[in-house]
Amino acid sequence: MKAKVQQQPQLKMDNLARKPVLTKEITLRILLYLGVFLVLLFVLVPYLWMVSGSFKTSLEIQAADVTRPDLAPRWIPRTFTLENYAKINKTVPMLDYFRNSMIISLGTMFFSIVISITAAYALSRFNFRGKTAVTFGVASTQLFPGIAFLIPYFILFTLINRYFGVQLRNTYPGMILTYTTFAIPFSILMLRNYLDTVPREIDEQAQIDGCSSIGALFRVIIPLSAPGIVAVGIYSFIMAWNEVLFASVLTGRATKTVAVGILEYITQQQARWSQMMAACIIISIPVLLLFTFMQRYIVEGIVSGATKG
Amino acid sequence: MGTSSKAKRVKAFWFILPAAICMLFVHFIPILWGAYISLLDLDVYTLADWTSAPFVRLGNYIKLFSGKFPVGQRFLRSVYNVFIYGLVTIPVGYVIGLLVALLLNREFIGRTFVRGLILLPYITPDSVAYNVWRFIFQARIGLVNKILLKIGLIQEPIIWLVGKRALSAVIIASIWKGWPFACLILLAGLQGIPAELYEAAKIDGASAWQQFKMVTLPMLAPVSKTLLLLNVIWNFHAYNQFYILLGGSVGEAHVPSTFIMQEAFTNLHYGLGSAMSVVLVLIVILLISILLAKRRAGYES
Numbered sequence: 001m002k003a004k005v006q007q008q009p010q011l012k013m014d015n016l017a018r019k020p021v022l023t024k025e026i027t028l029r030i031l032l033y034l035g036v037f038l039v040l041l042f043v044l045v046p047y048l049w050m051v052s053g054s055f056k057t058s059l060e061i062q063a064a065d066v067t068r069p070d071l072a073p074r075w076i077p078r079t080f081t082l083e084n085y086a087k088i089n090k091t092v093p094m095l096d097y098f099r100n101s102m103i104i105s106l107g108t109m110f111f112s113i114v115i116s117i118t119a120a121y122a123l124s125r126f127n128f129r130g131k132t133a134v135t136f137g138v139a140s141t142q143l144f145p146g147i148a149f150l151i152p153y154f155i156l157f158t159l160i161n162r163y164f165g166v167q168l169r170n171t172y173p174g175m176i177l178t179y180t181t182f183a184i185p186f187s188i189l190m191l192r193n194y195l196d197t198v199p200r201e202i203d204e205q206a207q208i209d210g211c212s213s214i215g216a217l218f219r220v221i222i223p224l225s226a227p228g229i230v231a232v233g234i235y236s237f238i239m240a241w242n243e244v245l246f247a248s249v250l251t252g253r254a255t256k257t258v259a260v261g262i263l264e265y266i267t268q269q270q271a272r273w274s275q276m277m278a279a280c281i282i283i284s285i286p287v288l289l290l291f292t293f294m295q296r297y298i299v300e301g302i303v304s305g306a307t308k309g
Numbered sequence: 310m311g312t313s314s315k316a317k318r319v320k321a322f323w324f325i326l327p328a329a330i331c332m333l334f335v336h337f338i339p340i341l342w343g344a345y346i347s348l349l350d351l352d353v354y355t356l357a358d359w360t361s362a363p364f365v366r367l368g369n370y371i372k373l374f375s376g377k378f379p380v381g382q383r384f385l386r387s388v389y390n391v392f393i394y395g396l397v398t399i400p401v402g403y404v405i406g407l408l409v410a411l412l413l414n415r416e417f418i419g420r421t422f423v424r425g426l427i428l429l430p431y432i433t434p435d436s437v438a439y440n441v442w443r444f445i446f447q448a449r450i451g452l453v454n455k456i457l458l459k460i461g462l463i464q465e466p467i468i469w470l471v472g473k474r475a476l477s478a479v480i481i482a483s484i485w486k487g488w489p490f491a492c493l494i495l496l497a498g499l500q501g502i503p504a505e506l507y508e509a510a511k512i513d514g515a516s517a518w519q520q521f522k523m524v525t526l527p528m529l530a531p532v533s534k535t536l537l538l539l540n541v542i543w544n545f546h547a548y549n550q551f552y553i554l555l556g557g558s559v560g561e562a563h564v565p566s567t568f569i570m571q572e573a574f575t576n577l578h579y580g581l582g583s584a585m586s587v588v589l590v591l592i593v594i595l596l597i598s599i600l601l602a603k604r605r606a607g608y609e610s
Contacts, residue, residue, distance in 0.1 A: 035412050036423055043427055046485070049452050050441045064450040066458055066466050073450050115327045122324035126317050134325060141336045143593055145546045147566040148586040149339035151573050152346055155356065156339060181335035184328050213320055242434040244549045245566070249574060259436040266556060273444050280437040291432045295425060303497045 048075070054277035057081050061273050084278035091272060094279050097261035100172075101283075104257060105240040107176035112183040112236035113229055119184070120191035121217050125200065135192075141185045146245045153178075154249055170252035178246055183236035190235070193304050194228030195221065231301035234290050241287055258283040340590070347583035356579065369584035380572070384585055387563040388592070390476060394564065395544035398483050403536065405484070406491025407529075413492070414499045424496075431489040439553035442482035446470050446554070475555055475562035483550045491536055498532035499525070534604055541600065545593045565589045 053061065056077040064073040089095045122128075123135060157169045168174030202224065203216040211219060222229065240257075247260045262283060265276035291298060347369055349355075355362035373381040413424055430438060445452045446469040454466040469478040502525065510520045548566035551559055559567045565585060573582030 029417075032412065032415060032417055036417065039409050039412065040423065040426060042485070043429055043489075045452075046438070046441050046445060047429065049445055050437075053444060061450055066449060066451070066454045072455055073452070115331065118324040119328040122321040126321040126324075127314075128318040128321045131321075134329075137337075138328075138332070141332055143542055143590075143597065144336065144340060145548075145566060145586075145589055145593065147548065147569045148590045149336060149343060151569075151579055151582050151586060152339035152343040153335065154574075155346070155351075155359070155579065156342070158356065159359070177331070178335060181331040184331060188328060238432070238434075242436070244436055244552065245570075248552075259434060262436050262440060263553070263557075273447075273450070276440060277444065280440055284433060284437050287432060287434060291428075292425075295428075299428075299493065303494060 050277045050280055052077060053274055054084050054281055055080050055082070056274045057083070058272060058274050084274045085282070088275075088279060088282060091275060092261060092264045092279070094258070094261060094282070097256050097258045098283065100251075100255050101241055101257040101259070102286075103172055104175045104179065104255070105237045105286075107172065108179040108183060108240035109233045109237040111176060111180040112187050113233050115180065116184045116187035116191055116232060117222065117225075117229060118217070119188045120195055121221060123188065123192045124195035125203065125213075135189075138185045138188050150246060150249060153246075157250070169250050170255050172255060175240075175247070175251060175255055175257075178250065179240040179243060180236070182243070182246075183232075183239050187232040187236060190301050190304065191225065191228050191232055194225050194301075198224050227297045228301065230294055231297040234294050234298055235301065237290060238287050241283075343583045344587055346580055347587050349580045351580040351583075353577040353579075362580070365580070369581045370588075372581060373584060373588065380581065383563065384565070384568055384588075387565045387568040388588075390562060391545060391547060391564040394476065394480060394483070394547060395541070397480050398487060399537070399540045399544065401484050402488040402491050402540070403533070405488040406493075407495050409488070409492045410495040410499055411525075413496055427492060428489050430486045431493070433486070435486075435549040436553055438486050439482060439550050442478075442485070443470065443554050443556065446478050446482075470555055471558070472561060475560065479550050479554050479562060482554055483547075486550070487540075491540075494532055494536050495529060498529045502528045534600075534607075538597065538600055538604075541596055542593060545589060 052075050057079050060078050061073070063071060065071040066073065119138075123131065154169075157174065161167045161169070168177070198221065203211075203220045206216040206220045207213065242259055243257070244259050247257045251257060251260065258279075262276065262279055265272045265279065348364060348366055349359075349362040350365045350368065351359060351362040372378045373384050375381065409427065413420060413427075444450075448454060448466045448468045448470075451469070453469065454463070457463045458466065467474065469475070506524045506528070507520055510524050515523060546566065547564050548570070551562060551564055551567045552570075555562060559571075563571075566589075569582045569585045569589070572578050572585065
């Protein structure tokens with residue numbers, strides 16, 4: 001759109017100097033495409049190296065040596081193999097970690113949506129004393145580095161187990177509770193911004209027509225804010241899928257997620273790079289799929305959440 | 310009026326309650342409790358009966374700041390590292406993000422596709438992105454050394470992930486991962502600038518550079534400030550990039566989060582770890598207060 005606007009004055013100048021303007025225009029075009037190409041190169045090279053590595057044999061990577069031209073690592077595998085994908089579960093129980101991540105991320109997604117839509121509804125539609133304080137409290141959680149509450153949180157889990165006999169560490173409910181809470185502050189702010197764009201008259205009318213405020217929430221607000229809810233759900237899922245710090249302390253054999261499980265390919269004794277690259281691709285798939293299908297909603301949500309929140 | 314507003318308040322309370330309980334349990338109680346633990350000499354032996362852990366008042370803080378204890382020196386070093394890390398990654402990420410946003414704000418074939426592709430680093434899980442970069446930075450089998458040797462910039466393979474170059478390696482990988490977010494926000498900002506402003510500037514005879522300086526940059530100031538605020542907060546959260554890229558052996562390149570993790574969960578000094586966490590939180594709060602105060606002053610003038 002902007003480009004068209006900029007062309008108009010140049011058209012007028014065409015009469016004065018047609019040739020220089022034209023060559024200048026062409027040069028600019030070429031520079032533009034060159035710039036785009038360089039950006040894409042910068043972005044994509046690590047992915048290409050990852051994909052290439054995932055099809056190499058372990059032997060090829062172990063034998064590689066950058067100082068010797070005949071053994072230098074190559075872009076195209078010397079021997080192409082699918083073994084790294086076929087035996088994904090062999091050295092590291094990656095499929096178990098994948099299942100754990102699925103359960104924890106889907107649980108987080110569900111609870112995060114339920115808890116944040118109600119809170120966002122209250123913040124968007126009700127006027128009450130302390131509303132600013134609540135909003136400030138919600139936003140302030142984003143300030144704390146995870147490490148600042150990890151130590152006491154870990155001790156809290158230990159003490160709850162000791163005094164109440166409830167084990168939260170290394171359990172699905174414990175991890176879902178943790179990640180749900182990580183997801184809700186941003187989700188609440190994002191959904192509140194979204195609900196603010198839905199005209200109040202619509203749910204006020206529903207309440208006049210005899211809906212309770214909960215009825216209005218379910219029958220009117222939730223259907224109307226579906227795109228916002230989708231964005232929040234995906235944000236929560238991805239957050240839980242990717243989290244490393246708390247997972248490295250609070251999960252064990254039974255609940256380890258892909259984000260920390262992937263580190264097991266590299267041990268003191270052995271570096272299984274080709275298998276790790278294959279696993280990297282597999283564990284990126286859910287995140288990439290969700291993002292590709294819902295890109296519009298997520299991008300809108302991130303931008304509005306980040307700039308208005 | 311009075312009853313209805315009270316009824317509304319009660320309803321709002323119930324709607325917010327689940328979220329509030331979660332945040333109390335996970336965020337606020339641990340933060341406050343952590344501040345208390347930082348006054349205790351709490352370790353794995355006293356954890357069993359934590360109420361009897363010796364109350365050492367500011368003892369842990371003295372350990373950090375008196376300069377007599379190696380652990381204090383190493384902690385201050387980690388704080389220094391995270392500042393260096395931020396002073397490089399934030400401006401460089403911003404400049405790349407802005408340049409690419411200006412590029413993507415023009416029309417060309419395949420623009421929507423390219424706009425989706427550049428978000429890849431931002432959405433790729435940390436543990437994938439930094440493990441791939443760890444592979445790329447390997448000395449003997451890595452891509453970086455392969456390229457540098459080929460174009461003749463180095464004669465011997467460089468060891469990137471151990472020792473003095475570790476911080477640079479983390480910075481490079483983090484810039485790669487971080488700039489698309491800046492780009493996304495700045496692009497949204499660019500699209501919000503009315504075209505009339507550029508037309509007016511052109512009528513006044515402003516060159517492309519003058520237009521950029523007089524129209525684009527000032528109009529991007531609000532989103533840029535928000536971006537800076539977020540980046541400063543996130544800077545002090547830095548953990549994944551160091552922990553994953555350096556494979557757990559962070560060595561010289563410790564930042565507060567990795568150092569606290571090691572003190573608390575490897576050396577099992579929970580009290581000391583909490584004291585360092587409190588210092589970290591205070592640093593973040595201080596910096597954010599300064600930024601917000603400046604922003605407010607900016608709005609008023």
